[in-house]
Every structure is written in C-alpha cells, then in structure tokens.
Amino acid sequence: MQMLKAYCQQKAALVDEALFRLVPRQAGYLATVYEAMRYSLFAGGKRLRPILLMAAADAVGGRGSHYLHVACGLEMIHTYSLIHDDLPAMDNDDFRRGKPTNHRVFGEGMAILAGDGLLTAAFEVMLSQPGVEPGVLLKVVREIAQAAGPAGMVGGQAVDLAAEGKVLDAAALKYMHQAKTGALFRAALRAGALLAGGSNSQVEALTAYAEQFGLAFQITDDILDVTGSEEKIGKPVGSDIRNAKATYVSLYSLEGARHMAREAVEQAKTALDGFGAEADILRDLVSYLLTRDS
Template sequence: MDDQGTLQQVQQGLPTRVEALRARVDRRLAELAPAPGTAPDRLVEAVRYSLLAPGKRFRPMLVLLAAEAFGANEGAALDAACAFEMIHAASLVLDDLPAMDDAGLRRGLPTIHRAFDEATAILAGVGLLNQAYAVIAADKALPGELRAEIVARAAQAVGFMGLVAGQARDLLDRDQLRDMAAIDRLNHEKTGVLIIAAAQVGALIGGADAAAVEQVGEFARRVGLAFQIRDDIIDAEGSVEAAGKDVGKDAAMTTAVSRLGLAGARAAMEEHLSAAEAALASA
C-alpha cells in the first residue's frame, strides 16, 4: 500500500474483518465435514468434534487475507482456506495421541482419543488429511493447474520436509539439548512450514507474482517462528484454562524459553514479528 492513511484504515478495520472471515470459515467447515450417514457414525462424530471445535482458524485466515490482499474475488480462496484448517486439525489429532505427546486437552475439550478412542482418532486424522486434498481438488473456483500446485504445496508442508519430519525430530531428539538454530529448525518444520504454505497459497490465488509470493513466504516464516515461541511461553507460564490445552508438557525439553529465559524469548518473538512486518511491506 502506498498511502499510510489507507494502511491505518485497513489495520483499524482488520479485527472486524477477521471475525467475519472466521465465521464464514466455520460455516463452510461444517458443510465440508463428513455428514452423518456418509461414514460410520462414530467416525463422523469424531471428525466433526475435532474439526469444528472452537479455534483461532489462523491458517485459513492467512489464506483468505493473503488472497484478498492480492485482489482475489471474495470467496475464491474459501475452500482452500478450509482445507488448510483440515490439515491443521488432522495434525493436532495425531500429535495428541499417546504414542506422540499423549495430550489430554485440546481447544478446551478432551482430546479426540480421550473423548472417543485411539483407533477412531487415528482414522479421523487420516480421513481429515485426505479430505483436505479432496476439497482442493474439487474446488471449481480455481483453475486446475493452480489446484494441482496447492495440493503439491500442502502435501510438501505435511510430509518429510514439514510436519511429519518435525514431529519425528521432536520425538527422537526430545531429551537432547538444542541450540537456538536447532530449535528454530524444529519449530519451522512443526509449525512454520504449514503457515508458509497457507500464506503463499493465498497469494497465489490472488495472482501474486513470484517475487511477492517469496516475500509472503518470508513473512509467514517469521510469523511461524514467533507463533511457536509464544506457544513455548504459554506452556511455561500459562494456565490450562487460558491455554485451552495441557501446559507444562515442555518442561523437560529444550525450548526458546529454557534457552533464552522468558524475557529473552519475548525479545526473540518481537524480533521475528518485526522482520515479518518488514517482509510484508516488501511484498
């Protein structure tokens, strides 16, 4: 944006816009989730329990706002945005399993393997992940070539360069001391890669050129690192009620907080956010 006054107006109106978009995402997720009778009732109930639980919808917001910023028609990115929420929800279901983090609470509710059972949780997570790809592939609002690219970016973010790699690294090296470079790499894989993919997909839907997509990716990379540091801070000093999930589970792990202290972690988070703002201004 060229005009500072216009930028300030956009920033002032953003919270209202985000709430409207979040409500729209929630409505569309309810439509895209499997309906009763389409699969075994217990599985459908578990999927809807996980996917439709109250959440920030951060990743779909990135898709929608990036697409809008680059001129996409309203609604053009909605199904792609919902697909990214499905991927995120699937990752949470699998991350919470007893073989992984063995979490008991997520988004203020019992985790899906506690509310249902472990086998249903695994099937729900796998089903949600595949439903995300199906939603993108079926999105007639987007040209076929773009749909293929979105599926490829989403799959790469989930796979051996993204969420799966990060979770494996976390499990295998959990008791190892890490320096900040190793912590950033882990956070990038577990959190940042999917955030980058969401933001860049939104930019692509909006018609951004390659240079702008790259800058949007750098913005999202920095936001992802800041996001995970904030999560570490919440785990260290937050309450279960405020976080809506188990806290204190990182106490035996090396995190930004254990490495830098609370003040240092907050400073690192702010540094990432400042760099994100600079990258966005260049997009």
C-alpha cells in the first residue's frame, strides 16, 4: 500500500496543477463564476476518477500522465455533480469535505452556474487533449458524455431524487448507484485503456474491474455512513438512517454489507488476472476500499 499512496499523491498533484492551469482565475466580468468553480474544484477532492483513468492507461502499458486533459475533465464533471447535488432543491447539504457547500458561499444561482460552467468546460478541456488520434478521442469523450448524462449519472441522481420519502428495493438501489456513481468510474477506466491503445480484451477486463470497483465503492460508502468518523468524512454521519434511505447496510446488515464488499473486491482483482505487475496499482486501489475511512 506504500506504493499506492505514493502513486496517488503524485497523480493527484499532476491533476491539481493541470486543473489550476485549465480552469484559471479570472479578472473582470468573469471573476465570480470562475471563483465559484474553483472553490469546489480545489476543496480537497481525492482525484479518484483521474487516478483510475491514469492507472488504467498504465495497466495497458501506456503513460497515464499523457492524458491529463481527459482526466481533469472527469474531475470537473464529478465536481459539478457534487455542487448540484448539494443544492437546496436536491440533497440540501450545508457542508462537503468539512467546508460550506458552494451555494452557501456563492448563493444558489451562482452555484447552479458554477456547476453548469464546470460541466461545459469539462468537454472543452477533454476535446483539447493532445497526442491522441481524433477518432479515439471522439469515442472516449462520447462514452464519458453517455456515462455522465441522463442514462448515467444524471439519471441515477433523478432516481435518487424521485425516491425521496420512499424506500428503494434492492434492484432499484443497485440501478441507482450503478448509474449515479458506477457509470463514471467505468468511463474513467475505459477511457484510460482506450486512450493508451489497450487491446479489446484489456478494455473488457478493465470494464469488468470497473463494475466491481463501483459496487465495492458504494457498499463501503454506505458502511462508512454508519461506522465512519464525522471529522474524517467531512460531513455528518448517520444521514442515511435519519433520512430512512435504503442502503446496502439497511438491506443486508452491516456484516452482510461487509461480506458483499469483500466479494466485489475479489471479483475486481480476478478481472485483472490477465495483467502483470503493471496492474498492481489497480489491485491495491480496490483493496484499499475495504479499509478506507473517508
């Protein structure tokens, strides 16, 4: 895990630097909307989706750090989704990663625009990725749009919103998470493999890994809401119980959820059987989910 920590720190630093350059501070008329965008972009995110993209590129023998534009685009899309999710009309959250949410600082209207701005700029940034054959870049960005859109992340959020006050059954819960969180993880891993010229079988293997990774991520997220420390997560724990939300823990008990998470992690690693040491980061990353505290 020492290697994993160093890898993540190094890649996150690359992403931070690139984002700083790609979403620059602005003077004049545009100062406020860029300030609002940058507030959430630099609020301490772990850069997990960019790291997954880079680790997938590395796993197929490429250089993950060559694809920073697409990696940063994923982080911008993830950040916009958090800003909009936190809005009063959605989850109505006041804190995120220990800091006031975007609309609490900039107001609701500007927070909506900051999200819109990040989402739109993400596509401009991704489509500016140098060093990739145009046809490949088109395909990758199209997949990311699909994963982030109404049949993916936005759709999952809509299912979540519509479920307010109701309790989702296991099938609906799985669908909602797969769309809301899983689809973008999947797009990140596939993007890394496709950009770096992975073979069809490598892309398929990483897709299978991605699906189990997403599942393990969500189950451990639900577990953290029960067992985690408020200080480390940066937001109140126990909110799922208070909101009577269906979770893997409420449906399968804490022990059942832990078992399911271990199972998903094993299956994710099995999907990597065809890879050598170049996929060790991906193996460590998914194992890490079982021990994470934030």
